[in-house]
Amino acid sequence: xxxxxELSKCFGATPVLERISLDIAAGSFVALLGAxxxxxxxxxxxxxxxxxxxxxxxxxxxxxxxxxxxGARRIGFVFQSYALFAPMSVFENIAFGLRVRxxxxxxxxxxxxxxxxxxxxxxxLEGLGARLPAQLSGGQRQRVALARAxxxxxxxxxxDEPFGxxxxxxxxxxxxxxxxxxxxxxxxxxxxxHDQEEALSLAxxxxxxxxxxxxxxxxxxxxxxxxxxxx
Amino acid sequence: xxxERSIGEPVAVRAAVVLAAVAVAAVMLLAPLLVVFSEALAxxxxxxxxxxxxxxxxxxxxxxxxxxxxxxxxxxxxxLAAAWSVSHFxxxxxxxxxxxxxxxxxxSPVVSGMVYVLMFGLQGWAGGWLIEHxxxxxxxxxxxxxxxLFVTLPFVARQVAPLMQARGIEEEEAALTLGANGWxxxxxxxxxxxxxxxxxxxLLCNARSLGEFGAVSxxxxxxxxxxxxxxxxxxxxxxxxxxxAAFGMAALLACMAIATIGARLALEWRHHRSxxxxxxxxxxxxx
Numbered sequence: 001x002x003x004x005x006e007l008s009k010c011f012g013a014t015p016v017l018e019r020i021s022l023d024i025a026a027g028s029f030v031a032l033l034g035a036x037x038x039x040x041x042x043x044x045x046x047x048x049x050x051x052x053x054x055x056x057x058x059x060x061x062x063x064x065x066x067x068x069x070x071g072a073r074r075i076g077f078v079f080q081s082y083a084l085f086a087p088m089s090v091f092e093n094i095a096f097g098l099r100v101r102x103x104x105x106x107x108x109x110x111x112x113x114x115x116x117x118x119x120x121x122x123x124x125l126e127g128l129g130a131r132l133p134a135q136l137s138g139g140q141r142q143r144v145a146l147a148r149a150x151x152x153x154x155x156x157x158x159x160d161e162p163f164g165x166x167x168x169x170x171x172x173x174x175x176x177x178x179x180x181x182x183x184x185x186x187x188x189x190x191x192x193x194h195d196q197e198e199a200l201s202l203a204x205x206x207x208x209x210x211x212x213x214x215x216x217x218x219x220x221x222x223x224x225x226x227x228x229x230x231x
Numbered sequence: 232x233x234x235e236r237s238i239g240e241p242v243a244v245r246a247a248v249v250l251a252a253v254a255v256a257a258v259m260l261l262a263p264l265l266v267v268f269s270e271a272l273a274x275x276x277x278x279x280x281x282x283x284x285x286x287x288x289x290x291x292x293x294x295x296x297x298x299x300x301x302x303x304x305x306x307x308x309x310x311l312a313a314a315w316s317v318s319h320f321x322x323x324x325x326x327x328x329x330x331x332x333x334x335x336x337x338x339s340p341v342v343s344g345m346v347y348v349l350m351f352g353l354q355g356w357a358g359g360w361l362i363e364h365x366x367x368x369x370x371x372x373x374x375x376x377x378x379x380l381f382v383t384l385p386f387v388a389r390q391v392a393p394l395m396q397a398r399g400i401e402e403e404e405a406a407l408t409l410g411a412n413g414w415x416x417x418x419x420x421x422x423x424x425x426x427x428x429x430x431x432x433x434l435l436c437n438a439r440s441l442g443e444f445g446a447v448s449x450x451x452x453x454x455x456x457x458x459x460x461x462x463x464x465x466x467x468x469x470x471x472x473x474x475x476a477a478f479g480m481a482a483l484l485a486c487m488a489i490a491t492i493g494a495r496l497a498l499e500w501r502h503h504r505s506x507x508x509x510x511x512x513x514x515x516x517x518x
Contacts, residue, residue: 070404071412077405079404083402100410148405
């Protein structure tokens with residue numbers, strides 16, 4: 001469960017987020033929908049700890065997260081451009097989060113191998129562990145980024161425009177797959193998109209942001225019937 | 232994917248351009264090198280060996296290697312820090328820092344040596360204080376190290392900064408969300424990302440600090456066996472009409488430079504091979 005209260009953020013003199021309050025239930029699949037400049041990516045980055053809010057607070061599972069470094073939050077983040085480690089193999093990319101753990105929490109090499117292999121199977125990339133990211137297609141890279149984020153056993157999964165850089169065919173296929181994956185794993189998931197159709201077809205809750213404010217908060221059904229909560 | 236593509240000029244023009252480039256390189260670069268080696272061996276191998284194992288010559292070689300061993304690590308650390316700050320932070324004075332890093336390229340090395348003499352020399356700003364405390368900077372190892380540091384300061388930063396800037400900071404952010412601490416992020420992600428540029432920068436810095444003449448010449452004082460570096464020793468021998476010995480030392484310096492270039496070529500070859508292997512695999516995959 002994520003509780004966001006009265007969150008505000010400015011870049012210089014420009015307000016990006018203005019008093020955002022949101023409760024996100026555990027296990028839900030939420031779309032943050034908005035045009036570019038609506039503040040949706042900034043909100044995602046603040047939740048991940050990559051950006052600090054000017055005012056307001058975030059609680060994760062009842063514990064205040066403000067001031068907590070990104071690595072201590074156990075939040076998986078998938079970047080729009082994937083941000084895979086270019087010089088590392090797919091295997092090492094996925095294993096990264098396990099290898100950087102403090103010694104006493106670090107799994108043994110056999111376990112790391114085993115975990116990575118299972119994740120590769122989960123994202124349907126068996127046998128591609130030795131490849132470099134540059135040797136993969138866009139859709140494959142996206143799934144490596146997802147597997148890498150899942151390797152840390154995150155409490156929350158944040159996806160920034162997850163299908164933005166992919167062509168239509170791959171995108172449709174990946175959407176179906178991601179929805180299944182969410183149903184299977186049940187990890188609380190927030191994703192940012194500017195595509196209304198994508199938000200409606202994937203999420204069980206759609207939050208529309210406009211100029212840093214929540215303008216509509218609804219389930220896809222409510223939204224299509226013109227209902228929903230307008231703060 | 233073809234690595235080179237013709238833009239349609241006639242074969243004759245292409246051949247002429249290539250030949251001209253090769254000819255210039257041969258006359259201007261290769262010929263002097265051959266002269267150095269042939270002059271060095273003019274009096275035979277045993278003379279060469281004796282001249283290089285002369286105590287003053289050995290002292291010069293030792294000093295040059297010592298200075299390089301101090302300067303290269305320091306400038307590597309400084310270069311990385313400077314490249315990191317100018318490519319990832321926006322702060323007042325950033326543009327000034329970029330200009331300052333490049334200053335040694337535009338200032339004559341002799342001038343930079345003079346500046347150190349003015350600052351730390353007997354009549355310099357800090358000269359009195361240094362003498363009272365028994366610290367020798369000018370005409371001693373610290374001065375030579377300072378002058379060499381100044382001259383070789385831009386190499387690492389200049390190689391690394393553009394790449395850091397181009398690659399952005401997202402991979403670092405990804406590392407942080409995956410639980411890496413600052414040091415792990417730097418070592419496993421940032422350093423790995425710029426490793427080729429960093430190695431080139433270190434090699435260039437190394438080559439220059441072995442060979443620096445101007446700035447070191449001003450601060451060294453040319454004390455034989457004490458503050459003479461290899462390039463200075465070459466000059467002294469040459470001025471004493473000890474031509475064969477001078478060329479012998481020069482040949483040794485040239486060998487060090489060639490080794491540096493060789494290391495660079497080997498790195499480039501490995502680097503390109505790994506890249507082309509990569510694109511090959513993509514190509515195979517698409518089929």
